[in-house]
Amino acid sequence: MTGETYDYAVVGAGSAGCVVARRLVEQGADVVLLEAGAPDEEHEEVISTPARFPELFRTETDWEYYTEPQPEMNDRRLYHPRGKTLGGSSSLNAMIYNRGVPWDYDNWAAMGNEGWDHDAMLDAFKRSEDFVGTGDEEFHGEGGPLTVADLSDPHPTSEAFVEAAVECGMERNVDINGRSQTGAGLYHVTQRDGKRCSSAAAFIKPVLDHEGLTVETRAHVTDIRFDDANRAVGVDYEIDGETHRVDVADEVVLSAGAYDSPQLLMCSGVGPADHLREHGIDVVADSPGVGRNLQDHLFAFVVYDRTDDEPPAPTSNIGEGAGYTYVDDGEPAPDLQFHFCPTYYMNHGFDNPEGLGFSIGSTQLRPESRGRVALASADPTDDPVIDPRYLSAEPDLEVLREGIKRAREIAQSEALDSVRGEEVWPGEDVQTDAEIEEHVRETAHTVYHPVGTCRMGDDESAVVDDRLRVRGVDGVRVADTSVMPNIPSGNTNAPAIAVGERAASMIGD
Numbered sequence: 001m002t003g004e005t006y007d008y009a010v011v012g013a014g015s016a017g018c019v020v021a022r023r024l025v026e027q028g029a030d031v032v033l034l035e036a037g038a039p040d041e042e043h044e045e046v047i048s049t050p051a052r053f054p055e056l057f058r059t060e061t062d063w064e065y066y067t068e069p070q071p072e073m074n075d076r077r078l079y080h081p082r083g084k085t086l087g088g089s090s091s092l093n094a095m096i097y098n099r100g101v102p103w104d105y106d107n108w109a110a111m112g113n114e115g116w117d118h119d120a121m122l123d124a125f126k127r128s129e130d131f132v133g134t135g136d137e138e139f140h141g142e143g144g145p146l147t148v149a150d151l152s153d154p155h156p157t158s159e160a161f162v163e164a165a166v167e168c169g170m171e172r173n174v175d176i177n178g179r180s181q182t183g184a185g186l187y188h189v190t191q192r193d194g195k196r197c198s199s200a201a202a203f204i205k206p207v208l209d210h211e212g213l214t215v216e217t218r219a220h221v222t223d224i225r226f227d228d229a230n231r232a233v234g235v236d237y238e239i240d241g242e243t244h245r246v247d248v249a250d251e252v253v254l255s256a257g258a259y260d261s262p263q264l265l266m267c268s269g270v271g272p273a274d275h276l277r278e279h280g281i282d283v284v285a286d287s288p289g290v291g292r293n294l295q296d297h298l299f300a301f302v303v304y305d306r307t308d309d310e311p312p313a314p315t316s317n318i319g320e321g322a323g324y325t326y327v328d329d330g331e332p333a334p335d336l337q338f339h340f341c342p343t344y345y346m347n348h349g350f351d352n353p354e355g356l357g358f359s360i361g362s363t364q365l366r367p368e369s370r371g372r373v374a375l376a377s378a379d380p381t382d383d384p385v386i387d388p389r390y391l392s393a394e395p396d397l398e399v400l401r402e403g404i405k406r407a408r409e410i411a412q413s414e415a416l417d418s419v420r421g422e423e424v425w426p427g428e429d430v431q432t433d434a435e436i437e438e439h440v441r442e443t444a445h446t447v448y449h450p451v452g453t454c455r456m457g458d459d460e461s462a463v464v465d466d467r468l469r470v471r472g473v474d475g476v477r478v479a480d481t482s483v484m485p486n487i488p489s490g491n492t493n494a495p496a497i498a499v500g501e502r503a504a505s506m507i508g509d
Ligand SMILES: Cc1cc2nc3c(=O)[nH]c(=O)nc-3n(C[C@H](O)[C@H](O)[C@H](O)COP(=O)(O)OP(=O)(O)OC[C@H]3O[C@@H](n4cnc5c(N)ncnc54)[C@H](O)[C@@H]3O)c2cc1C
Pocket: 011, 012, 013, 014, 015, 016, 017, 034, 035, 036, 037, 081, 082, 083, 084, 085, 086, 087, 088, 089, 090, 092, 093, 094, 095, 096, 097, 098, 219, 220, 221, 222, 255, 256, 257, 258, 260, 261, 264, 319, 447, 448, 449, 450, 479, 480, 481, 482, 491, 492, 493, 494, 496
């Protein structure tokens, strides 16, 4: 079977993949973009209406993954939504636009990754951006494909949260993506005129008619094919159970996300040799780091009833309010992040009671726990084994415990007096450190930020080099959150988009 030949095949039309495809097409290349999910038009109304994103959970637009039982979290198997449609997780996410801190990227560079320092990443952030929000021009871009805006109709309770945080000693910050991330304010959002601006809407829709771009949806890539010299020559994919094939003249770019990129590499013969042999897969390259170094952020919530009767606006991204502060003053940047929701947000929203509430999620920004992604079988359409090993490093629990205490303090401040009802989570009877820790173990869940499973670096166990080329083979790069050596100190959509920008520049060099 032979297939059509393209210069590049980009696997996965998510946050990063859409950027890579768009930029390569602009550079004059012939590109096929292969996405396992359905066209986003099929769920247009829900995807584009910001406040409705939780309705996408456990639908056909969600890979609906579950972790292995997590020993430090009462053996729970945690639900992990991942976007499965054009736009990937940027079509399903909470639209918060947050870059992390300069230290994150200077640290990546200090780990031996040339071209990934803060200056280079700031350039990439700005290139993508069409900023129409409140902030310092020096740090923002204009005229890029991705609209970044202020919330058009923030909830009064979110504004009260900012006042409450200030009451508790945090500084007010109107631009957490500007000179400093520290303090409390409202998030910027990837929205255009109050509608979601996904990576697909920003980068792909405007060039759909371009002769250099072919987009295939419901196309699940099952194999990267290599020749005898270990050079990638194309990919196979399935649509409705039927196998199709494309060939590439230049490269395959893997942008399938932090769970599926390592899985597809392993199913194609690139990964830890022993693990591949266990599943009867022929080893193309022994790459022990594939699937290792999994990092993610956890959310631990305090939740209150609200006594007012104002629901969030349809343009609400739910996670409206931002806060960044220190538990450990010796850290290079804030180690604790707050997300304020003018709603209940319990178990991804599945366990929300009737009525109105507010929630403050605490997140440790630079967790030390490391997990892994592995194969359950050689079948690329099976779910991968996901084991984040949450809270396996002791400091991770401490920061979340302190976060709960600080969040409670903010929630009980005067600025929230007029709307605060009963404390639902953790509840009045949870007071000691041990009780709070138990609340974290029993209720915390992912902030949806898995990264690091195809780590970039200059050592033998790094999966890709600093130009994102997969070691041990030719003609394959990875461009998505899986290449991040360490998790950024914030949300991961903007960094994923910047990885896409950096990848395309490197390919074009
Ligand atoms: C519910 C939720 C809320 C979030 N909220 C925020 C937020 O508010 N702000 C923020 O910054 N971050 C947020 N995130 C995280 C952020 O969206 C992700 O980090 C980011 O989108 C990841 O980008 P990516 O390119 O690595 O992967 P993805 O965007 O997940 O893209 C991977 C793509 O590859 C496709 N794919 C996978 N396997 C295959 C295959 N074999 N063949 C073909 N296609 C394949 C997938 O369907 C998907 O489209 C959230 C994530 C989720 C799930």
